[in-house]
Amino acid sequence: xxxxxxxxxxxxxxxxxxxxxxxxxxxxxxxxxxxxxxxxxxxxxxxxxxxxxxxxxxxxxxxxxxxxxxxxxxxxxxxxxxxxxxxxxxxxxxxxxxxxxxxxxxxxxxxxxxxxxxxxxxxxxxxxxxxxxxxxxxxxxxxxxxxxxxxxxxxxxxxxxxxxxxxxxxxxxxxxxxxxxxxxxxxxxxxxxxxxxxxxxxxxxxxxxxxxxxxxxxxxxxxxxxxxxxxxxxxxxxxxxxxxxxxxxxxxxxxxxxxxxxxxxxxxxxxxxxxxxxxxxxxxxxxxxxxxxxxxxxxxxxxxxxxxxxxxxxxxxxxxxxxxxxxxxxxxxxxxxxxxxxxxxxxxxxxxxxxxxxxxxxxxxxxxxxxxxxxxxxxxxxxxxxxxxxxxxxxxxxxxxxxxxxxxxxxxxxxxxxxxxxxxxxxxxxxxxxxxxxxxxxxxx
Amino acid sequence: xxxxxxxxxxxxxxxxxxxxxxxxxxxxxxxxxxxxxxxxxxxxxxxxxxxxxxxxxxxxxxxxxxxxxxxxxxxxxxxxxxxxxxxxxxxxxxxxxxxxxxxxxxxxxxxxxxxxxxxxxxxxxxxxxxxxxxxxxxxxxxxxxxxxxxxxxxxxxxxxxxxxxxxxxxxxxxxxxxxxxxxxxxxxxxxxxxxxxxxxxxxxxxxxxxxxxxxxxxxxxxxxxxxxxxxxxxxxxx
Numbered sequence: 001x002x003x004x005x006x007x008x009x010x011x012x013x014x015x016x017x018x019x020x021x022x023x024x025x026x027x028x029x030x031x032x033x034x035x036x037x038x039x040x041x042x043x044x045x046x047x048x049x050x051x052x053x054x055x056x057x058x059x060x061x062x063x064x065x066x067x068x069x070x071x072x073x074x075x076x077x078x079x080x081x082x083x084x085x086x087x088x089x090x091x092x093x094x095x096x097x098x099x100x101x102x103x104x105x106x107x108x109x110x111x112x113x114x115x116x117x118x119x120x121x122x123x124x125x126x127x128x129x130x131x132x133x134x135x136x137x138x139x140x141x142x143x144x145x146x147x148x149x150x151x152x153x154x155x156x157x158x159x160x161x162x163x164x165x166x167x168x169x170x171x172x173x174x175x176x177x178x179x180x181x182x183x184x185x186x187x188x189x190x191x192x193x194x195x196x197x198x199x200x201x202x203x204x205x206x207x208x209x210x211x212x213x214x215x216x217x218x219x220x221x222x223x224x225x226x227x228x229x230x231x232x233x234x235x236x237x238x239x240x241x242x243x244x245x246x247x248x249x250x251x252x253x254x255x256x257x258x259x260x261x262x263x264x265x266x267x268x269x270x271x272x273x274x275x276x277x278x279x280x281x282x283x284x285x286x287x288x289x290x291x292x293x294x295x296x297x298x299x300x301x302x303x304x305x306x307x308x309x310x311x312x313x314x315x316x317x318x319x320x321x322x323x324x325x326x327x328x329x330x331x332x333x334x335x336x337x338x339x340x341x342x343x344x345x346x347x348x349x350x351x352x353x354x355x356x357x358x359x360x361x362x363x364x365x366x367x368x369x370x371x372x373x374x375x376x377x378x379x380x381x382x383x384x385x386x387x388x389x390x391x392x393x394x395x396x397x398x399x400x401x402x403x404x405x406x407x408x409x410x411x412x413x414x415x416x417x418x419x420x421x422x423x424x425x426x427x428x429x430x431x432x433x434x435x436x437x438x439x440x441x442x443x444x445x
Numbered sequence: 446x447x448x449x450x451x452x453x454x455x456x457x458x459x460x461x462x463x464x465x466x467x468x469x470x471x472x473x474x475x476x477x478x479x480x481x482x483x484x485x486x487x488x489x490x491x492x493x494x495x496x497x498x499x500x501x502x503x504x505x506x507x508x509x510x511x512x513x514x515x516x517x518x519x520x521x522x523x524x525x526x527x528x529x530x531x532x533x534x535x536x537x538x539x540x541x542x543x544x545x546x547x548x549x550x551x552x553x554x555x556x557x558x559x560x561x562x563x564x565x566x567x568x569x570x571x572x573x574x575x576x577x578x579x580x581x582x583x584x585x586x587x588x589x590x591x592x593x594x595x596x597x598x599x600x601x602x603x604x605x606x607x608x609x610x611x612x613x614x615x616x617x618x619x620x621x622x623x624x625x626x627x628x629x630x631x632x633x634x635x636x637x638x639x640x641x642x643x644x645x646x647x648x649x650x651x652x653x654x655x656x657x658x659x660x661x662x663x664x665x666x667x668x669x670x671x672x673x674x675x676x677x678x679x680x681x682x683x
Binding site for chain 2: 003007010011015283284286287288290292
């Protein structure tokens with residue numbers, strides 16, 4: 001068997017273009033997929049006109065100074081702002097297609113916010129020629145305005161709380177540069193109680209003062225609930241995230257696992273399918289199985305060839321990606337286990353393809369046709385399609401090695417759990433596809 | 446019908462092979478003695494390649510048996526079964542090792558001399574002519590020094606000069622005691638080189654014996670052997 005393996009390696013060595021394509025193509029595809037899932041869309045160009053004069057950017061809300069220009073900084077992380085000098089220029093840029101949208105902040109927004117009586121508003125103009133980007137601009141601006149709203153609401157709620165606390169407990173208060181001393185309900189109640197003691201018992205004035213004391217106590221007790229109420233108003237809904245399925249893998253680490261899985265799939269499938277089909281195309285198969293090597297031995301040799309080459313390519317790829325993405329090298333033995341199981345499983349599938357198609361070109365074509373949909377299906381998230389369709393996708397993904405190989409690599413690289421299950425899954429697929437390819441060899445010669 | 450020889454080194458009896466409903470071989474028995482050159486001839490679809498494949502052990506017969514006295518049976522398929530990216534020497538060395546020849550290097554050396562391809566030994570098979578490839582193809586069948594060599598259409602796709610050299614090579618092997626059984630479409634080659642012919646048609650073995658005997662059976666000794674062969678097939682209803 002080793003002589004056959006050496007023969008195949010020698011033949012590969014004499015096909016440098018094929019080897020280069022076999023290695024470079026999947027790496028390029030894998031890198032593109034990795035980039036596609038780990039990078040967001042480009043920042044859209046949005047015209048930005050701030051009609052608020054620089055001197056009016058800072059407003060005083062309940063005695064606190066708020067710089068409105070700082071509220072727009074978050075937005076600029078998500079868009080590429082093109083600053084313009086007027087509303088008209090902003091709209092013209094949208095019409096001309098120079099920008100995807102325009103955001104106009106009117107001059108009166110500061111005044112409206114400062115009075116607290118009218119809500120401020122911003123104007124947004126879209127170019128809808130590219131629906132995907134339009135949606136992105138719309139969502140980005142909306143979310144940033146929501147964030148600004150939430151921040152202002154919280155500040156207003158905080159300020160209201162401070163004022164209520166002042167009414168309840170008393171203290172000093174500053175307004176328009178002047179300081180005031182506020183007595184507060186608590187102190188008022190104490191003063192009234194003291195005064196009531198000096199009043200004649202049973203008198204009408206005493207009864208009225210007792211009524212005011214009761215009101216002060218009731219108001220103070222009820223105002224103590226306002227803290228909680230206003231805190232809820234300031235931030236009505238909080239987000240508390242809990243991961244149900246899947247690990248804590250970062251997007252870049254997952255992209256590494258995905259890139260390696262894609263490369264593994266292409267290299268192993270093409271090598272296994274092609275090298276087996278080549279034995280028939282060269283008419284050597286019949287001569288080999290006449291007693292020189294058993295059919296099972298030939299399959300094992302081809303599986304070994306494809307798995308060894310793919311293993312080496314994937315390991316090199318991980319080493320290279322490790323220069324750019326932080327990988328946990330202490331899990332290296334797990335990487336090896338995932339790579340070995342994944343490459344062998346793909347090799348068995350490749351052998352089945354080669355045995356069924358019996359021609360190198362047909363085998364390569366079928367391997368390509370099978371590989372890309374398998375990769376895309378494995379990446380469909382739950383909830384993205386109807387439940388019944390998702391179940392079908394899960395079944396299809398489970399009977400081919402891509403999804404379990406990706407799971408195994410993710411678990412090995414990122415400690416996301418489930419490595420044992422994924423390895424067992426791959427082992428079962430190896431046995432299944434190896435059996436299928438052995439059966440297909442009956443009509444191979 | 447049986448083709449019998451005095452001291453058979455290869456013997457097949459009652460071979461039957463079916464492909465679905467079709468019977469490719471119908472109770473075919475054949476034997477060949479040491480140093481004999483036996484040609485299996487017949488029209489397309491007669492079952493020649495199937496018969497050789499069963500004798501070579503590539504296919505199993507549905508009924509009947511094949512026995513050989515001792516030693517290996519070399520097999521040379523119609524299409525060269527070689528690796529075009531390997532050189533002549535590498536192909537020979539690979540199969541010598543797979544055949545577990547005691548001294549692969551010596552066997553390769555011997556085959557390079559036998560085929561007259563020593564000067565081309567470092568050339569990849571892909572750049573050789575069809576005739577030279579066929580010589581390497583036959584050499585691989587001989588690596589294990591088999592007592593019987595089975596050749597399927599050995600001269601197909603060769604030009605006359607290449608054919609002449611190939612037959613010189615095969616006759617030399619037979620002269621050295623190798624039994625050669627070959628299937629061919631080329632009736633003139635069978636007449637010229639075979640000591641006996643076996644005529645197959647529709648899976649039936651219709652005749653075995655020397656070419657001249659076939660002419661006598663037909664009763665047209667004045668005709669060319671090819672004409673006698675065609676007349677024989679007509680007589681037999683094929």
